[in-house]
Amino acid sequence: xxxxxxxxxxxxxxxxxxxxxxxxxxxxxxxxxxxxxxxxxxxxxxxxxxxxxxxxxxxxxxxxxxxxxxxxxxxxxxxxxxxxxxxxxxxxxxxxxxxxxxxxxxxxxxxxxxxxxxxxxxxxxxxxxxxxxxxx
Numbered sequence: 001x002x003x004x005x006x007x008x009x010x011x012x013x014x015x016x017x018x019x020x021x022x023x024x025x026x027x028x029x030x031x032x033x034x035x036x037x038x039x040x041x042x043x044x045x046x047x048x049x050x051x052x053x054x055x056x057x058x059x060x061x062x063x064x065x066x067x068x069x070x071x072x073x074x075x076x077x078x079x080x081x082x083x084x085x086x087x088x089x090x091x092x093x094x095x096x097x098x099x100x101x102x103x104x105x106x107x108x109x110x111x112x113x114x115x116x117x118x119x120x121x122x123x124x125x126x127x128x129x130x131x132x133x134x135x136x
Contacts, residue, residue: 003064003093004093006062006063006064006092009062009092009093009096010026010048010049010062010092012096012100013049013060013062013092013096013099013100013103014026014049016100016103016104017049017051017103020103020104020106021053021054021106022051022052022053022054022103022106023051023052023053024049024050024051025049025050025051026048026049026050027040027046043072043075043076044072045070045071045072045073045074045075045076046076047059047060047061047073047076047077047080047087048060048061048062049062051103053106054106056086057085057086058085058086058087058088059076059077059080059085059086059087059088060087060088060089060090060099061073061076061077061088061089061090062090062091062092063089063090063091063092064091064092064093065091065094069089073089077089
């Protein structure tokens with residue numbers, strides 16, 4: 001059985017977050033004559049995912065065990081935490097289901113999840129919540 005790559009798992013998280021209404025930023029490395037590189041300005045080690053919405057900002061560095069974050073990656077997470085941001089090191093696939101549930105419920109424990117769009121409402125509320133014409 002082939003294990004999904006970190007990039008494939010990242011794609012799953014990005015898609016789930018977007019379906020649940022979060023805004024997401026993730027960078028993809030480009031192929032160069034020196035291998036895959038991500039063009040950046042500033043400090044190296046920026047987290048893999050920036051997810052924002054519902055009054056929250058979450059930055060996530062993804063890793064597969066036994067891989068460990070670099071010193072630059074840890075420095076970014078520490079800086080975000082010092083600024084009051086929810087900054088995490090998340091091991092995939094180990095912690096994937098928990099993260100996907102949090103994103104689907106927008107971080108509200110016990111919130112209903114719509115089977116149609118994974119929003120934080122049930123199917124009966126779907127049309128009213130999604131279609132602005134049906135809102136009071």
